[in-house]
Amino acid sequence: MxxxxxxxxxxxxxxxxxxxxxxxxxxxxxxxxxxxxxxxxxxxxxxxxxxxxxxxxxxxxxxxxxxxxxxxxxxxxxxxxxxxxxxxxxxxxxxxxxxxxxxxxxxxxxxxxxxxxxxxxxxxxxxxxxxxxxxxxxxxxxxxxxxxxxxxxxxxxxxxxxxxxxxxxRYTKDANEILTMKKAMIATDKAHRAAMAFTRPGRNEKEVAALIQFIFEKGDSQGNAYDNIVAGGNNANILHYIENNQELKDGDLFLIDAGSQLNYYATDITRTFPVNGKFTDVQKDVYEIVLESQKTAISHAWPGRTAPELHQSVCNVLTQGLIDLGALKGSVEENLEKGTFRKFFPHGTGHWLGLDVHDQNPYMDGTGNPMKFEPGVIFTVEPGLYFPKGDGEIPSHLQGIGIRIEDNILITDKGHENLSSMIPKEVKEVEEACEKDYITFLDL
Missing domain, CATH: 3.40.350.10 (Creatinase/prolidase N-terminal domain)
Structure with missing residues (x-):
């Protein structure tokens, strides 16, 4: 810089x-x-x-x-x-x-x-x-x-x-820092698109991980900002899975949490897509619930709002979705009060982003209240739903599905800017991206 x-x-x-x-x-x-x-x-x-x-x-x-x-x-x-x-x-x-x-x-x-x-x-x-x-x-x-x-x-x-x-x-980023993070996002975008295009049944997670790392090292970035999570099938239900060494199977989903860095400034993006390029009906149902919760949270991202407010909006949508899927019983209000949704959504909605992938910025102000968003603040929005295999309390048709969708959001004077909006996440966009030729993203 x-x-x-x-x-x-x-x-x-x-x-x-x-x-x-x-x-x-x-x-x-x-x-x-x-x-x-x-x-x-x-x-x-x-x-x-x-x-x-x-x-x-x-x-x-x-x-x-x-x-x-x-x-x-x-x-x-x-x-x-x-x-x-x-x-x-x-x-x-x-x-x-x-x-x-x-x-x-x-x-x-x-x-x-x-x-x-x-x-x-x-x-x-x-x-x-x-x-x-x-x-x-x-x-x-x-x-x-x-x-x-x-x-x-x-x-x-x-x-x-x-x-x-x-x-x-460090809580707010200046114009130079924001530009640096936008430049880092170029390689992150290419890597996620290339991974979607490259993936097919029979490949190994480590092959996809190597492709991502190649793009991060070759592009206008300086490698990965953290240990990439490249998780096929049930591995997506391990939140910080980094072994990245299992065969990808037909009919499974593939969760990739990977971001490049530039001058230490991190990007942090997660996309989930089908190994064979086409969502099943139940995969699509779960995916759309997670996507709706993410869009709802992002729509609330503007100056003066707080991270807990976004998290609550995500919990509301996911809880209703879990009831619709048959994973929870009772009303939304009852499940929110008891926290039963946490079995399927055990983490927060996001974190600050900057020189550290989990940036060292305060979450509470001097009065003990949540920090309010200000122009220049950058954070992640990353809801997910996880249904690990072998849990008898989870409906069998959901077991093995793990989905997270993550974008990087910049607070602006008038609202927000999604720094990763170019990376496919709508169902149709994702399926189309899976049909592309990965070679086009390698700049060979």
Whole structure:
């Protein structure tokens, strides 16, 4: 995101601080096995405030006497290390990239941080990440207090949650962030269409998963935003099924929950379609209920509304549908009150979306009420119905059916925009998409 003003983002953080120093660490490499590591994935809050995509880095922001300062601690350039592990940003480029006041070698953090801590009332840190930095800052502050207790400049006496500040800022996306997510959606659209066209009885889930991953890696995206769910038949009733290795069978449905990412900004889309390209009558009945509930929820997406309101609208439609299918007995009101619908719809209707696929934004405001939608908020709407095989309480004609339909919704000044509206989801559209030639989506 070349046009991102990281300094402006940090100024917003400063505006929400009270006479303090903020310390935020980057992510670390995570061991896969022995001496090998998983691909590096930056801490989203760190990325949001710095734009830096390297490990072993620490952001320090100080606010004193009306003056705001930003410091970055990062690895120095090292020709030998870079020969093995790739180019480093280095101090000068890091300072320029994020428009910091000064850059230090990460090895000097313990030497420099004591004097930066002095003279601040509050220490802002993330409570649940980089415990090593959290503990170090606390220890140094305690040592400084014992040494400086008679001084006019003392270390912070109160610790506050930096994560809550940054994540509130991330709740709404700016024009650049929205454009990035729209660009990521291009590959997601191609992948879902290609999967519909490629699928047929006898193929394996892993073949379809590989096709999706190929498109995510080849297109204008940067791989998958999360572990894709590629679930044929009864596997769709495992909400986070990621084995993706079973044969696809004639007459089954196929649930694919897959989204690409660009500059860490995620898309998150689910489509369900027939393996053989044609819905059976009962599959169509269930599908239309889920689709109606999703459309109803999306129609309520506008500024001032809340996620629980959308969820309730979904529950109303699904509960009536479950009664119509014979899966529930009694009235809608009675089943809603008892929560019996949760057996078939056990999850929420959606979640925030952004730098994380489950974006770290607040769901409740400062008064304990649900956050209201604002222009720039992006979230998923993903109702589903699940009827696992082998449950004697479920009518036999429904067993083995698992359906979820998920879109990504942007709140606008006048309502909403469905960022994934181009991906087929009407029954006729889906069946037509299953008849296409998947090669046309590969850009070979």
């Amino acid at each position: 070349q046009n991102t003003d990281f300094k402006a983002r940090r100024e917003k953080v400063f505006n929400m601080m009270e006479d303090g120093i903020a310390i935020l660490g980057s992510a670390k490499f995570v061991t896969r096995s022995n001496d090998t590591e998983y691909p590096f994935r930056q801490n989203s809050n760190f990325k949001y405030l710095t734009g830096i995509n390297e490990p072993d880095s620490i952001l320090v922001m100080t606010q004193k006497g009306g003056e705001n300062k930003t410091y970055i601690f990062i690895r120095k350039n090292d020709a030998f290390e870079e020969m093995w592990a790739g180019k480093r940003l280095g101090l000068e480029k890091a300072q320029d990239l994020m428009d910091a006041d000064q850059a230090f070698d990460i090895k000097d953090f313990e030497k420099e941080i004591p004097h930066l801590l002095l003279g601040h009332r509050n220490l802002y840190m993330h409570f649940h990440e980089r415990r090593d930095i959290f503990d170090l800052a606390q220890r140094i502050s305690g040592d400084l207090f014992n040494k400086k207790r008679k001084s006019t400049e003392l270390p912070p006496s109160e610790i506050k949650n930096l994560g809550a500040i940054v994540e509130r800022l």
